[in-house]
Amino acid sequence: MRSVGICGIGHTKFGEYPGSFLTMLCQAALEAMDDAGTSGGPHHVIDQILVSTMGAGILNHQSGVASAVADALALCPAMAETVENGPASGGSALKLGYMAIASGLCDCVLVVGGDQMTRVPGPVATDFVATMLHPEAEYRLGLTLPAFVGMFTRLLMDKNGITPRDLALLAVKNHANAMLNPLAQLHKPVALSDLMDKTETRRRDRIIADPLRLYDACPISDGAAAAVLCAMDRTQALGLRTPVRIAGIASATDTHVVANRADPTRLDAVRISAQHAYQMAGLHPADVDVAELHDAFLILELAESEEAGLFPRGTSHLALRRGETAIGGRLPINPSGGLKAKGHPLGATGISQVVELVHQLRGEAGERQVPGARTGLAINFGGFGNNVVSTLVTTRKEDA
Amino acid sequence: MALFAYRCRNCGLFTFPLPCLCRSCGGREFEAVPLSSRCRLITWTRLFALPSGYKKPWRSFGIAEFENGLRVTGVLDCKNPMVGMELHAVRGIVRTHPDARSETGFIFQAENGPGLLP
Numbered sequence: 001m002r003s004v005g006i007c008g009i010g011h012t013k014f015g016e017y018p019g020s021f022l023t024m025l026c027q028a029a030l031e032a033m034d035d036a037g038t039s040g041g042p043h044h045v046i047d048q049i050l051v052s053t054m055g056a057g058i059l060n061h062q063s064g065v066a067s068a069v070a071d072a073l074a075l076c077p078a079m080a081e082t083v084e085n086g087p088a089s090g091g092s093a094l095k096l097g098y099m100a101i102a103s104g105l106c107d108c109v110l111v112v113g114g115d116q117m118t119r120v121p122g123p124v125a126t127d128f129v130a131t132m133l134h135p136e137a138e139y140r141l142g143l144t145l146p147a148f149v150g151m152f153t154r155l156l157m158d159k160n161g162i163t164p165r166d167l168a169l170l171a172v173k174n175h176a177n178a179m180l181n182p183l184a185q186l187h188k189p190v191a192l193s194d195l196m197d198k199t200e201t202r203r204r205d206r207i208i209a210d211p212l213r214l215y216d217a218c219p220i221s222d223g224a225a226a227a228v229l230c231a232m233d234r235t236q237a238l239g240l241r242t243p244v245r246i247a248g249i250a251s252a253t254d255t256h257v258v259a260n261r262a263d264p265t266r267l268d269a270v271r272i273s274a275q276h277a278y279q280m281a282g283l284h285p286a287d288v289d290v291a292e293l294h295d296a297f298l299i300l301e302l303a304e305s306e307e308a309g310l311f312p313r314g315t316s317h318l319a320l321r322r323g324e325t326a327i328g329g330r331l332p333i334n335p336s337g338g339l340k341a342k343g344h345p346l347g348a349t350g351i352s353q354v355v356e357l358v359h360q361l362r363g364e365a366g367e368r369q370v371p372g373a374r375t376g377l378a379i380n381f382g383g384f385g386n387n388v389v390s391t392l393v394t395t396r397k398e399d400a
Numbered sequence: 401m402a403l404f405a406y407r408c409r410n411c412g413l414f415t416f417p418l419p420c421l422c423r424s425c426g427g428r429e430f431e432a433v434p435l436s437s438r439c440r441l442i443t444w445t446r447l448f449a450l451p452s453g454y455k456k457p458w459r460s461f462g463i464a465e466f467e468n469g470l471r472v473t474g475v476l477d478c479k480n481p482m483v484g485m486e487l488h489a490v491r492g493i494v495r496t497h498p499d500a501r502s503e504t505g506f507i508f509q510a511e512n513g514p515g516l517l518p
Contacts, residue, residue: 127451136417138473140503142451142495147461150445154483210446259463259471260415260423264443 001102003232005243008036014223014343015185029112032226040074047106049080052089052113053347088382090350091389113347114224149297150209168195170298178337180368185343221343225351248281248392269388270307277390285309289373292353294381295338350380401491406430414470439464474506
């Protein structure tokens with residue numbers, strides 16, 4: 001297989017996007033193309049466009065989005081397809097782009113993803129996200145993603161001794177990180193004392209799915225992110241920027257019906273996809289300098305960090321208490337602010353995570369820079385853990 | 401409404417809903433079998449952020465395990481739920497849509513009676 005790298009990245013500010021869905025996607029894509037040193041038009045070098053979105057059809061009443069992007073960016077006759085894998089659509093599009101280049105089918109692939117969720121009322125957005133659940137066994141009962149995370153949280157807190165204060169510590173950390181990220185949705189620091197008191201702030205931090213509270217969950221977001229992928233041995237010939245190498249990328253599935261899992265506190269697809277990515281890269285969890293984990297709900301940052309081998313089982317909350325996962329700690333997690341505070345526009349998220357890692361590995365993350373970061377891990381979590389993509393990017397030499 | 405699940409004719413695994421293939425043995429033939437109502441609560445939540453179409457303030461859900469090992473998710477109709485408690489499952493209307501269509505599913509009640517759904 002050919003080696004594949006990321007030459008360019010783009011990212012809109014997450015939150016409420018004032019323009020159209022197509023404009024938003026093209027803004028991120030153009031930024032990535034400019035960053036890579038390429039452009040659309042008659043002499044463009046992009047062989048394939050992959051557009052990741054979960055909600056284009058339901059929220060924007062739009063299909064064939066990839067064709068629209070190809071035309072809008074003057075990239076015809078490049079191949080173009082839309083990729084949908086729930087909230088892991090972005091990670092899946094990156095993986096498919098990687099596969100297209102590694103196989104030799106393409107030299108250069110534009111991956112862009114996004115969703116516009118703020119234009120519908122909250123309950124409609126909640127219902128839309130819930131459509132990824134099993135239609136017969138779960139969705140039709142009125143179950144939602146927060147319901148499953150609430151049930152998971154109850155068990156994991158009890159099993160590992162995780163406290164509400166630990167979840168509050170995660171919120172404080174990720175909100176503080178987002179303050180350093182100009183493209184994050186929530187620029188609003190939260191204090192531990194505010195989240196733990198019983199007064200007005202606590203009342204606003206209402207229970208959404210017992211024991212989950214509002215501040216344990218990500219906001220509803222618009223946004224897009226993009227990356228230009230290229231064969232490592234073709235970047236110079238195509239006039240592209242020096243790439244950050246994708247060392248490993250893998251996905252795995254778990255039962256769609258959550259109740260069918262043998263251990264309801266385990267996230268097997270996270271563990272298996274991460275293991276496959278490490279094997280592919282010839283790297284180990286100890287090699288990871290920075291991680292972007294899918295904290296759509298804060299408890300998932302802890303659970304995923306253990307499934308991915310970054311901490312022994314049952315200990316990630318202890319590392320959090322010691323400050324090990326803060327910027328400046330031993331293993332910073334979600335320096336971007338994570339989904340919790342940067343935002344979570346579903347189809348953009350998996351790409352956004354890798355965009356942050358590329359910033360970190362290039363040493364251009366500004367105040368949120370993880371010093372000396374050479375290898376980053378992203379976990380993009382689809383459904384309630386039923387389809388997960390793990391990606392390792394690195395500046396290490398391939399034979400190191 | 402009768403309580404039932406599906407059993408793989410090859411290996412005997414109980415499952416719900418009806419799958420295409422048995423996840424244990426790959427078998428393709430299943431039979432609908434009656435289900436005993438006794439089950440145990442594995443985990444639960446009270447959901448306040450309900451999807452569109454609900455006019456209720458909250459609804460509780462749980463995952464319960466039956467004596468034959470089958471686990472299913474259902475509506476929890478119980479005043480003071482506790483992980484591990486014994487429950488009694490029934491099949492009934494779990495959701496009514498604004499256009500009056502209704503959905504049926506598992507409802508878990510405490511052994512001393514329902515908690516009266518909101």
